[in-house]
Amino acid sequence: MNTSPTRIWQPIALGVLVIGLLLLAISGYMGDFFSTAMDPFIAAQRWFATRYMAIYEFVTVPRDVASLRQRNAELENELSRLQLEVIQLQEQLQEARILYALLDFARESPENQYMAAAVIGRDPSPFLQYIIIDHGSDSGLRHGMPVVTQQGLVGRVDAVTANAARVQLISDAASVVNVHIQNANADALLYGSLTGDTTVEMVPQSVVLQVGDLILTSGLGGNYPSDIVVGQIVNIRKQETDLFQSASVQTTVDFSNLSAVLVITNFKSVDISPLEPTPVQ
């Protein structure tokens, strides 16, 4: 059985051709050829694919829309719940910050005993500056106890029920607090007003007041402990013809945004009215 030379060279030539083509393809010389050769196939594949996807979507989209709507509603509910949770957590964080600040203040003054209370109401009359807090006689609160925050003096307990108390703010028109002007080293009286503004009165003309002077409670009169911050002088009114000078005071406590306060429970106010001189008839 003879083997013709053509039959031997055919596979060899084919192998060389394939290896050559592979080498050319690997080395990148066949890129243009392949792209030209494959373009019609790719175009045909794209044409079929777009038609197929169009038909597929036409058949399946209504079901997808329903499921998407349901999913959307679920996500909206989840979003609402999370937003509510965020708001609640922010409120709790705010409350915690206030309570931490009050706690820090209480730690700084260990000589006093404090009862923390939340502000739950305000006096409905525009003529009066009072707040209502959520602790009363059941928690040991009594008439006359001073009320403070970490920022300074708030007022004093005016009326008490079992579970609530009404606090007269130092900005009330009927409030008078004995104060000490720290830089000037002088005592004076702090008055509230109908508008909630506070002023120091009865300051002797000889005292040199300056804007920014710190006002503290003096402890005189027995209604408040001494050295509680009240505010700063912002405007001085001095006339040579007057016996005393006065000044507007910016209180350190923002009474419009009070949410929690501390009641000093171990301070007993002193009623000095029997000691006050009465006019002789």
Next chain:
Amino acid sequence: MVVMSSLKLVSGTADLILVVVVVWMLQEHLPFTWEWPLLASLLVMFSSALPKFVPVFIYFFVAGLAYYLKKRVWQTPLLMLFITIGIGSLFENVITILGLKMYGNPFAWDDAVVLVAIPSMILNFLIALPVHGLLSDLASWLYPAEVE
């Protein structure tokens, strides 16, 4: 009430309770009921440092005035509303100022009138119409007029 207290004009605030009592008493077909002014009085007596007689005087006066005007004047509910709110607010401020002065509150008269009383009256007028709309709907829903 707290929301209305936060809504300030100068130093005055609207008295929502007074406006509600007036509007309710002005509703057609409703008889005079002393429970509402009593409830309003008790509410303010317990939450406010005002002398105790002040809210009683105020709310019974405005309730009586509204009922009296309703019996005397016909077909002009808005006119009656504003007249009653005006007289009622004036009476409220006068009684409050007198009551506080009687108890030794040292504020100045002119401050009380200019900074608190007049702005409060204006705010009462401003909230009167919305409250009237709401309570009229509520009254007609609770006490529907009889069809003859």
